[in-house]
Amino acid sequence: MRLPSRLRHSPMAWVTAVMLASLVALALAGPLVWGAAADRPDPSAVLQGPSAAHPFGTDGLGRDLLARVLAATRPSLLLALAAVLLGAGSGILVGACTAVLGRRGRRLTAGLTNLLLAFPALLVAMFLAVVFGAGAAGAVLALAAAGVPGFARLAQTLAAGVAGTDHLAAARVLGLRRHRLLWRHVLPNIAEPLLLSTTTAAGTTLVALSGLSFLGLGVQPPGYDWGLLLSQGLDRIYAEPLPALAPGLAVLYAALAFQMLGEVLAGSVARRAPASRTPAPAPGPGCGPAEDGAVLQVEDLTVDLPTPGGTIRPVRGVSLSLRPGEAVGLVGESGSGKSLTALAVADLLPHDARVSWRTLRLLGADLATLAPRERDRHLATGLAMIFQNPASALNPSLRIGTQLTEAVRAHRGASRARAAVEAADALRRVGLPPALLRARPHQLSGGQRQRVMIASGLMVRPGLIIADEPTTALDVTVQRQITRLLTGIRRDTSAALLFISHDIALVRDVCERVLVMYAGTVVESLPAGRLADGARHPYTRALAASVPDLAADRDRPLPTIEGAPPDPSAPAPGCPFEPRCPRRQDLCAEQSPPLQDLGAGHQVACWLPVPVTAAPESVTSS
Numbered sequence: 316m317r318l319p320s321r322l323r324h325s326p327m328a329w330v331t332a333v334m335l336a337s338l339v340a341l342a343l344a345g346p347l348v349w350g351a352a353a354d355r356p357d358p359s360a361v362l363q364g365p366s367a368a369h370p371f372g373t374d375g376l377g378r379d380l381l382a383r384v385l386a387a388t389r390p391s392l393l394l395a396l397a398a399v400l401l402g403a404g405s406g407i408l409v410g411a412c413t414a415v416l417g418r419r420g421r422r423l424t425a426g427l428t429n430l431l432l433a434f435p436a437l438l439v440a441m442f443l444a445v446v447f448g449a450g451a452a453g454a455v456l457a458l459a460a461a462g463v464p465g466f467a468r469l470a471q472t473l474a475a476g477v478a479g480t481d482h483l484a485a486a487r488v489l490g491l492r493r494h495r496l497l498w499r500h501v502l503p504n505i506a507e508p509l510l511l512s513t514t515t516a517a518g519t520t521l522v523a524l525s526g527l528s529f530l531g532l533g534v535q536p537p538g539y540d541w542g543l544l545l546s547q548g549l550d551r552i553y554a555e556p557l558p559a560l561a562p563g564l565a566v567l568y569a570a571l572a573f574q575m576l577g578e579v580l581a582g583s584v585a586r587r588a589p590a591s592r593t594p595a596p597a598p599g600p601g602c603g604p605a606e607d608g609a610v611l612q613v614e615d616l617t618v619d620l621p622t623p624g625g626t627i628r629p630v631r632g633v634s635l636s637l638r639p640g641e642a643v644g645l646v647g648e649s650g651s652g653k654s655l656t657a658l659a660v661a662d663l664l665p666h667d668a669r670v671s672w673r674t675l676r677l678l679g680a681d682l683a684t685l686a687p688r689e690r691d692r693h694l695a696t697g698l699a700m701i702f703q704n705p706a707s708a709l710n711p712s713l714r715i716g717t718q719l720t721e722a723v724r725a726h727r728g729a730s731r732a733r734a735a736v737e738a739a740d741a742l743r744r745v746g747l748p749p750a751l752l753r754a755r756p757h758q759l760s761g762g763q764r765q766r767v768m769i770a771s772g773l774m775v776r777p778g779l780i781i782a783d784e785p786t787t788a789l790d791v792t793v794q795r796q797i798t799r800l801l802t803g804i805r806r807d808t809s810a811a812l813l814f815i816s817h818d819i820a821l822v823r824d825v826c827e828r829v830l831v832m833y834a835g836t837v838v839e840s841l842p843a844g845r846l847a848d849g850a851r852h853p854y855t856r857a858l859a860a861s862v863p864d865l866a867a868d869r870d871r872p873l874p875t876i877e878g879a880p881p882d883p884s885a886p887a888p889g890c891p892f893e894p895r896c897p898r899r900q901d902l903c904a905e906q907s908p909p910l911q912d913l914g915a916g917h918q919v920a921c922w923l924p925v926p927v928t929a930a931p932e933s934v935t936s937s
Contacts, residue, residue, distance in 0.1 A: 328579050334572035341388040349382035364555045372558045374547060380558050384565055391540040392569065394455055394533075395521035401459035402520075403513045406466025407502075414474035414483070414501045415493040425471060431464035440523060446534040451540075454533040458523055462516065467673075469512055473505035498643040511580050518573030525566045541566045561862075569909035610811040611637045611660065611776045614674035618652075618659050618835075621667050627883040630655050631835045634910075637779065637811035644826035644843065645815045646858065650880055653815045657781045662694055669677060678778045696726050698779040701774025703787050705764035709756040716752030716766055723774050739769040745800055762793035769800060773808075780805070781813045786821065798825050819846065819862045828916065831855045834881050839911065840918040851913065851924035853896045890922070898923050 353918050357377030359445035364372045368685045371380035389542040431439075440454075442906070447453035477483060483500050526534035528542025536543070541562040548559035618630035630652040637643050645653045659670045660677075675682045678697045682690055702708040710718060719741060720734035729737065739749035745766040756764055765785060772780060782801060786794040802825060805812050816822050822829055823843050831852065839852040857876045878895035881887060889904040890896070896903065902922050910918045 325579070327575065328793070331572065331575040331579050333884075334568070335576060338388065338392065338569055338572060341385055342392050343389075345386045345388045347402045348379065349379075349385045351670060352379050352382040353386040354378065362551070362555075365557050371561045372555055374558070380548070380561060383539065384561050387540050387544060387562070388565070388569075389536065390534065391521065391525070391542075392565075394451055394540065395517060395524050398455045398458035398524060399462065399513060401455070402462030403466050403516065404508070406457065406463040407470045407509055408786045409463065410467035410470025410472075410499075411474045411497060411501050411505065412493075413471045414478040428464050428467045428471065432574040436461040436465065437523060437526075440527065441530070441532065449532050449535060451534045454524055454527045454566050457522055457532075462520065466509075466512070466516075470505065470509060473508060477501050477504050479633070490552075502785050511577055514580060514914055515574060516579035518570035518577075521573065521792060522566060523563075555650045557766055603611070608638055609636050609676065610639055610641075610678060611635070611813070612674055612676040613660060613672065616656065616659060616672045616675070617670070618664065619669040620665075621669075622884070624884055628886070629835045629883050630659065633832070633835075633837055635813075635830055635837070635840075637813060639778070639811060640805060640809040641736055641828070642805060642812040642814060642826040644822035644829040645813060645832060646817070646819060646822050646829060647832035648876075649817070650883075651832040653832055654783050655835075656832070657700075657783055657813065657815060661698060661700055661781060663688070663700070692726060695722065697777055698781060699775065699777040701768050701772060701780065701782040701785045702767070703784040705761070705768045706756065708768055711756050713755070714752065715754050715756070715759075719752070719767070719771050719774055722771070726775060737771070739772060741773050742767075744773060744804070745770045746796075761789055762796065764794075765789065765797055766800070769797075769804070773804065776808070777810055779811045779813065781815070783815045784817065786816070786818070794821070801825065819858055823847065831858065834886075835883065836891070836920070838892065838920045840910070841914075842916055845917070849917075849927055851883075851917070851919045851927070852892075852921050853898055853925055854892050856925055890920075898925070 355378060357373065357467075360369065360373045361375040362373060362375055363369060363377075366372070369379050371383065371384065374380060374383070409424060413424050416424065440457045441835055442455050443457035443460050447456050477500070483496065508719070524533060525540065525542030525545065528540050530548045531546070534540045534543050544562035545559060545566070548555075548562065552559040586700075613636065614634045616633040617628065619626050619628050629650075633652070633656050635643065635645075647653055655664070658664050659668075660675070662682075664670060670682075677693065680693055680697075682693070685693060703937060705767060709715075716738055719738035720729075720731070723729045723734050723737060724731070735752070738752055742749050742751060747763060747766050747770070750769070751759065751763070756767075759767065768785075780801070785801075786797050789797065798821065801812060801814070804810065812826075814822060814826055823846050826843045829841060829843050829846055830837050831850075831854065833854050839850060839855045841850060841855075846855070847859055850859055854876075857874075861874045861876065876895060881891050881894070887893070887904070888907070889902075890899075890907055893899045893903040900923060906922075908920045908922045910920045911924075912918050913924075
């Protein structure tokens with residue numbers, strides 16, 4: 316796992332790397348360099364204390380203890396790693412199988428895991444070491460078997476989050492066998508936390524293995540490891556403490572190295588949170604002027620995303636503005652950049668995304684000039700996000716009241732009682748009873764959860780509401796209720812609404828102005844009332860024509876737009892819609908058209924706009 320740059324410069328990461336490198340070097344070179352001295356008896360130097368010739372002293376046969384401790388690095392580490400890998404591998408397979416087994420298999424596996432977890436792992440290891448027989452092999456098998464239940468429970472918990480995903484259901488529909496489901500769809504999605512747990516468990520297993528050898532259940536003479544050396548030196552601890560402490564210090568050093576490795580890897584994962592995003596640079600002298608009274612003003616917004624094949628630019632030069640109480644629709648095919656634009660405005664893109672702009676103002680504040688903490692607070696209180704799937708946007712483990720009140724308590728310092736009163740008022744405003752404050756998300760219907768999301772946004776009294784396809788997962792009746800609710804809230808609070816949807820007819824009813832996006836850029840901006848018959852861009856005309864109505868001929872297939880959107884990893888120099896446009900000319904393939912102002916709030920990016928009286932030309936039947 317590659318560490319981010321902050322961890323590569325972390326002192327703890329460097330100390331861990333040095334400790335692990337020293338252990339690896341000792342494991343490789345120890346038997347070769349000190350093996351002969353470790354096994355050579357010297358009757359004249361029996362049970363000597365530390366000296367210049369023998370820094371750690373000698374044992375009962377006169378063998379040098381320093382050489383034996385160094386030479387024991389390889390067997391001690393190899394046996395511990397073998398035990399943890401066997402236990403982790405078996406436990407992970409057992410636990411992950413619950414995602415692909417039937418109901419009875421899952422219940423049986425879960426019950427068996429719970430039963431085994433009731434017994435302390437160390438006592439189980441000691442019992443099994445006696446059963447398997449004293450020796451290195453028996454100790455390794457005993458520790459591996461004792462570690463299986465813990466890894467099985469962890470893998471079972473992680474696999475439960477994958478078991479209900481759509482991609483696993485699709486793989487089942489395709490008829491993939493269980494072993495393919497396990498290796499291709501389950502294990503890759505839970506590998507990271509399992510790796511961290513395995514790394515941390517290596518240190519614990521090393522200590523346990525040394526304990527078994529200390530008790531005489533592990534490595535047997537003439538072999539030796541750190542635990543056996545500790546046992547042999549214990550009877551001299553009061554007269555000569557170093558021969559007993561040296562193997563113990565070696566165990567502590569190695570176990571600490573593995574624990575620190577786990578901490579470093581865990582830190583690497585934790586630092587991938589969105590909070591680690593690098594703020595966009597402050598705009599230079601070219602920053603656009605502020606628009607008086609605008610709730611949101613965006614100019615030349617660009618988003619770059621790194622991919623294995625190189626950096627792509629799914630949003631290119633988007634500009635938009637919203638005034639108080641205004642509803643603006645954002646429409647386009649899937650992949651056109653609508654949601655990415657909204658997430659970039661809300662600063663919710665992944666940490667590795669790069670966002671740039673010429674102007675980005677929210678409620679009059681230039682976001683690029685704010686400190687990170689001030690920007691986060693301004694975004695949290697200035698805008699509200701309503702996501703497409705409220706079931707995943709709400710925390711299933713928290714009550715509705717807790718999720719509604721945490722924002723006002725964190726950002727406005729409201730007391731618990733005051734926040735609860737405001738939450739009850741917010742629920743009433745969206746048509747829900749205050750009794751739902753004690754409910755959990757799974758107890759609500761889809762429409763109720765979406766209303767709760769809207770109520771959560773209203774708690775901070777935002778000036779901008781971004782609704783990212785808020786009605787897609789709802790039935791038609793609930794869709795109408797939600798859109799009426801948003802319209803009423805916009806009218807009562809003067810909040811601006813950025814409404815993102817695939818439903819052209821719905822956008823036309825809810826919004827006053829519509830922005831049409833294609834291939835990451837705005838190709839047309841026009842009043843919503845002119846969307847059906849006044850659009851000038853061929854793509855907008857095709858979108859409007861693809862919306863069925865009651866007068867459509869049911870014997871004919873629904874109109875579709877011919878072709879496919881362009882590949883963002885290989886952008887063409889001209890108009891992105893040129894390969895699909897029936898009105899294309901040579902100029903369209905050479906230069907990308909700018910947005911031209913046609914007057915009356917209408918702009919279009921097209922070299923040859925469609926005449927107002929013309930019928931849609933870019934629609935074909937399929």
